[in-house]
Amino acid sequence: MRSITLAAGRRGVPPAFLQQLRDAIDIVTLISGYVALSKIGQNYRGLCPFHSEKTPSFTVTPSRQMFYCFGCGTGGDVFTFLMKKEGIGFMEAVRELAELAKLPVPSEAKAGSCSTSPDQRVQLEAIHARAQTWFHHNLFEHAMGRTALAYLTERGLHLETLRAFGVGFAPASWDGLTRYLLHAGFRLQDVVQSGLILTKPGKTGYYDRFRGRIMIPIVNLRGQVVGFGGRVLDGTLPKYLNSPETPLFSKGRMLYGLDRAREAIARLNTAILVEGYFDVMTLHQSGFQHVVAPLGTALTRDHVALIRRFATTVVLVFDGDSAGSHAVLRALDLFVNSGMTVRVAILPEGYDPDTYVRTHGSQALHTLLETQAVPLLDFAIEHSLQRHRHGTLDDRIRQVDDLLRIIMKADNVIMREEYTRSVAERLGIRQELLVQRYPQLLRRGETSASPEKNLVRNRDKQNGKKEDREERDLVALLLRGAFTVDQLHALQEEEFTNPLYRQLVRVILYHIDASGTLVWDAFHAQIAGDDVLGPLVAELTTMDEGYFHAEDVVGYIWDCLRALTRKKIRTALNQAIARLRAAERDGRGDEIQRLNAHINELLIRKADLEKVELLSS
Structure with missing residues (x-):
């Protein structure tokens, strides 16, 4: 029996009530209040309300009460949609949907949600x-x-x-x-x-x-x-x-003007971020409808997450003084590797966006944003280069470390190498010396991206590979109940190489009953609050049936299962051969004999699998 911890109700809400509420709300009716949907087969499709697009990629699957956009990757259930579209919290979404469904919210949910009724x-x-x-x-x-x-x-x-x-x-x-x-x-x-x-x-x-x-x-x-x-x-x-x-x-979780700017931000896929109330009002008045500002506080991760719901590009427009530059640098850790394109436009000294537009006009600001806004990392590197331009030897050493710490924030290996080369040329230092310095800084406590981010990144990188498509299609068909009982017995979660798919298969198998049917209510209650698995399930359940390119779905599942087994055997065979060569070099006779037997066993399994594939073709 697999051991897995079931998620309790989100924030004190009983899972049974969440499922009752989810069943009571027709997701098509709810979303139709925001999006014009057209029926395509068993699903509905429309223009995504979360990003700007001309060709509909937003899909709603009523049979699973799920939605997913194949353009921006946003997906989930009725709770997710209302939270993202209205910018509200989970309990607010529960209350609104409960009112819509005319269902009373359980008393324990009211008590556990917050101190305010x-x-x-x-x-x-x-x-x-x-x-x-x-x-x-x-x-x-x-x-x-x-x-x-x-x-x-x-x-x-x-x-x-x-x-x-x-x-x-x-x-x-x-x-x-x-x-x-x-x-x-x-x-x-x-x-x-x-x-x-x-x-x-x-x-x-x-x-x-x-x-x-x-x-x-x-x-x-x-x-x-x-x-x-x-x-x-x-x-x-x-x-x-x-x-x-x-x-x-909560000022750390809100942006001034977003209520008026969100449609323009989503349409342009760009948010302009300024510092003050009057900057926002003046720029809106001057035709810049996609402008917002923090509320007299430094930017927070909640601010970044809020912007990312509406756009993937941000332009930081700050005052032309040292305080403005420092505000940009403080934003570096928040935005770097956020999946967003971030550019910086620093105004001439003595100006803020409000006074700049009033003095020079809206066209001048538009030109400045188009021609002088630079990538955030470029700005940070240039700022560090200028700051220590005439410093002592100690200052130069600190400058190198500061620059490397900035460069190390980039996930992209090619980008890191290009920045390192550019900095080496500017400083007159050999590039290999900078590269040698990286490990020393890492040992001082610099950290890489979180495991969760790596899982998502690995999934994105692998999505186009044939072997990963096979794993993806197996999980999608498993969610649709397309497996026979024999195929369920043949499915082995450890054969999945993508950790996200492997984790999802483990959860699905836990919720499949003796008849081979996925108990969707219990399964959904577990993954609904998962920020990684939730959107993945939404994506897989809203894929078109024709996406699998297989008239014989049962046969296609067997093909994919055999492909996973073949891949597992191939990997084990390569590893065993490598260990055998090492044992032969070292003259370890007993291990050579054991590895030869293991390799022969793998070759027999490989041959048997090929026979089955030949007979089924």
């Missing part, structure tokens, strides 16, 4: 929406907002832009928003939890967090206001103040 979240969302309405009214309809409105228009922002982004104004009074929200009927404890008001230190009473500031609403991908950024009009510090972390808002 759904009703409380609704209250917090309503509080933020009402606060944004009040701020917006203050800016456009009240005398208290005239100074702020004049400041914004002097910065070149049009009234329609300010209205589109929902910009408002918080007056300088201590409790204007507090009184407004309480008068609107919200409970005091909910308003405090929203982070918009604070308790007076050492006293009873409350006061507004934002006072005398231009208010910029932060909107999630569902179009809901979840926080604010406030900018002062005078020299008061801090210049910018953001909402605190709340059940609705």
Whole structure:
């Protein structure tokens, strides 16, 4: 009996309820609300909502309740689709789908999901929406907002832009928003939890967090206001103040403007990343619809993952000062080997994107991005070369190590060699000396890519090989229930050379019952939360039937199984012959005799297999 650990319900949600919910939601109906689907055989096809394409490669398989895009590799079930499309978390997706299916969420799921109940979240969302309405009214309809409105228009922002982004104004009074929200009927404890008001230190009473500031609403991908950024009009510090972390808002996981930019980003497959709120608004106003910015914090891995859901190309546009350069360098570890193409455009000193466009116009910025944006690694290397240009010998040694650490971040061997050659020429150092330095830096703690990334990378590299296609097709047909009982008995997971396929076969075999049928509910409950196996299953289950190029599927399965066995015998034979030659060189008689017997046994198995193949052809 194979030993395998079954995954529990994701984040406290019982697996049985997840399956009940998955069965209750028709995936075709759900996705049709976002994508125009056409029926092709047993599947449906349309243009992918997660990347820009002209030829449909997005496939929905209703029989398995799965979707997969053969263009960008995004796939999964109803939960995955809603999470990726709406930019929400797993529990939010569960709640939305449960509401759609009119199923009550189990109490243990509610308790285990977070400390905030759904009703409380609704209250917090309503509080933020009402606060944004009040701020917006203050800016456009009240005398208290005239100074702020004049400041914004002097910065070149049009009234329609300010209205589109929902910009408002918080007056300088201590409790204007507090009184407004309480008068609107919200409970005091909910308003405090929203982070918009604070308790007076050492006293009873409350006061507004934002006072005398231009208010910029932060909107999630569902179009809901979840926080604010406030900018002062005078020299008061801090210049910018953001909402605190709340059940609705986490600044390290959100990007300003993404709610408005995501369609353009997906269409162009490119995101422009700038530093501030006004950069985003000015560039959107100037025709750059695919611009976003972090929320007053350094970039995080969550930011990178969020961008990667919509685009594979990023252009970093930062201020032309040392702080801007350092911001780019901090992003190096986040973006390198992320699977994204990252370019850097540093503006002339004294400019940020906002002032550059206002001074030189949108066409000048477009030209700069097209002609002066360089790959991220190139920028990092050039920055290091310039920094130590006139240094001491010790500085030069540190420079070499810094450069090598940058180069070592690249997964691509050819790219590493090309960068090493270029750096050697620039520094006047022999390339082989730099190569010799690599192992020393690795011993100091530099690490390579994670095993999980290597699994995915190996799968991508091997996808085109015939031997890997055989393994892939076997797994796909196994998922479709195409194996006979005899073929299931003949299937050996250890014969798979691709570790991803081998792992997936192990999980599938665990969930096949005595009649040879895959118990899909239990299997799906296990792989649904797996970021590697989940998309792979989605891909394999949405492949067209004709993709296997075999009229006789049962015969094709036998051919693939024999190919795996033949490959295993060939590998074992080569290894045994190599060991035999080594034993003969060393004069180890007993081992020579044992290896000869083993090789003869392998040759007999190989001959028997060839006879079977000849008879079946």
